[in-house]
Amino acid sequence: MKFDKPVIGGPCWAELGTSDLEAAKRFYTEVFGWRARTDPRPEAGGYTIAHVGDAAVAAITPLYQESQPVAWNVSFAVADADAAANKVVEAGGTVIHGPMDVLDEGRFAVALDPSGAAFQLWQARSFAGAGLFNAPGSLGWVELGTRDIKRARDFYTTVFGWSVNASEWYTQWGMHGQDFGGVMAMGDRFPADVPPHWLPYFAVEDVDTTTDVAVRAGGKALLEPTSVPDGPRIAVLRDPQGAALGIYQAGEEG
Template identity: 75%
Template structure:
């Protein structure tokens, strides 16, 4: 990812909703070297921020609703959450929650694009988002998986002003020339019940070792370690509770 800090329209944070908070904290601490700190305030509902050193890099939280899936969620920075929600709805998106204030940290909303992919909007106040990108254990890429790429392109370029490269093999999203993610068309090899979704990728020092460690800890591999032509070495994994995430070789950004 060519972005190294949160910018308007770009990915700024990723958080996991999980069915077993303590197990997930231990799994990712071992896998990525995270130091998880759970907010003791009851109003925070067990929300846990993961750190690398002093840098906040991601979050883990319990499931807050019965209908909420075990999944990683991607947040995009916006200057005005309410105005973005209006633009999003005009472009065919839907709002699940918010916009609402999160203490003095910021204002957020949970939304769906017209192709069914959920994501979050984050209007920063005291908390801008991740303090580290592209380093081992930190977020370094986001990928939209969708069955309607043309509709997704129209939506995201309208709402966020993103650019999209002309590559047929792997179109990439960007802001002012800085690519931060890609888009994959979900073909017949994707099970019908798998919805469109955003997939976060974390940088790691060794893709093969991290994939093996995931399996050893009770997770699984959806895509085994693969070297992408003219791209990084990557893998797509599932944690022991069922959440999907990607990894790629640090320093080998797209």
């Protein structure tokens, strides 16, 4: 991801919904060196912001509904959450929560694309999103896993106006000439019960070392460290509560 700050239409935040807030805080602190601070206000519902230095980089939250899966969620910045939610519906998606105000920080909605992949819309007020990108411990890429790439391209380009940079092997999303994410075809190696989803990738200093730390801390490597041809070294991990996330070598952004 070549952006160094939130850009309208691009990814601005990553948020983990987990079944064990304290265990997740310990795991990610060990893996990424995050400093996690839980908002003490009752109305914040345990919302915890992770920092690298002074910069907010991601959130960890309890599960707020019984139907909510343990998973990482990606938020995309929009100028108007209500207008964006209408575009989602018009393009064939579904809005399952909101739009609603979040204290004085912004307005958001949770949506599903036509295949069922969840994502969030974020209209910033006092909080714009992540204060750091591409540096170790921070968001650097987002990837959609889907079984229908053409339908996904039609949907997301309609809703967000993204550009598409497609090769024979991989499709990348972009804004203003800068690619920030991609699309992974969910083929036979994905069990049928794994739904379409968005996967955030966090930058790390060393993919192999971070994978080892994650496994020792109770996680699992779903994809062992590997070097992508003409791309970065990556791995895909699963945390102890079951949420998947990607990591990649800092300085090798797409």
